[in-house]
Amino acid sequence: MVEYQSPHLDAVFHALSDPTRRAMLHRLSGGERSVSQLAQPFDMSLAGASKHVKVLETAGLVSRRVDGRTHYCRLEALRLAEAQAWFRYYERFWTERLDTLQAILEAEDRQRSDGKD
Amino acid sequence: MVEYQSPHLDAVFHALSDPTRRAMLHRLSGGERSVSQLAQPFDMSLAGASKHVKVLETAGLVSRRVDGRTHYCRLEALRLAEAQAWFRYYERFWTERLDTLQAILEAEDRQRSDGKD
DNA sequence: CGAACAGTCAACCGAATGGTTGTATTTAAT
């Protein structure tokens, strides 16, 4: 009935709340990556990174294709789109106000230059 | 290299990962509400609900105005907008198909008018 | 004044989280 009770959103927002996982998603935006490739930038055991990948996978944000001993991960945009859709309802709170819109654009710019996320 | 972290996004996405807190935000979209009013729909102690409000507040999603013994909460759209802005980068993954389709149609249109001329 | 109300805070609890190490399995390379 109401979208804010969706278990999908629980899992997706939880997955997005970790910077390591957001960085992995960002990496996957460049195309398929193996688990090792996803793990490489982080000062963390492979098993640790593998758990992060699994969180992304169970949240439906990532899918996996096994080729030989390598697991290739791919970004699943649908769940991201669902999460973004949740914000739609609240958009009126900033699209009605130009000063807030300005802040949005600045935040967006800041994020783009920060990269990695 | 240690990557830049976005503690804002960490806190905001974590706050949004709980259905109780999302429902509270939805309630606040109707205007200011006291902590008790926010707590009322839930089968939960007031202290428990108060902790949820605090999570929303520390994430910057809610601000508080104290009047007498009542704490009035208000939705803070800016942080919501920042979180939504995070998705902007990934939007191409679900608008891509539409963009490509549009490009094809435009090319066909051009070709059609070329043929006619 | 004293009682009820609005809310926080601290302590506690069980479950989940984010990390580790060690072991196992399957696959690729020598």
Next chain:
DNA sequence: ATTAAATACAACCATTCGGTTGACTGTTCG
């Protein structure tokens, strides 16, 4: 046939989470 690579899985650990209860601080009201 060994060995190395890619990954999962299980067990463990400290910390955080979501919730509780009970005590405490102010505030309003009779």
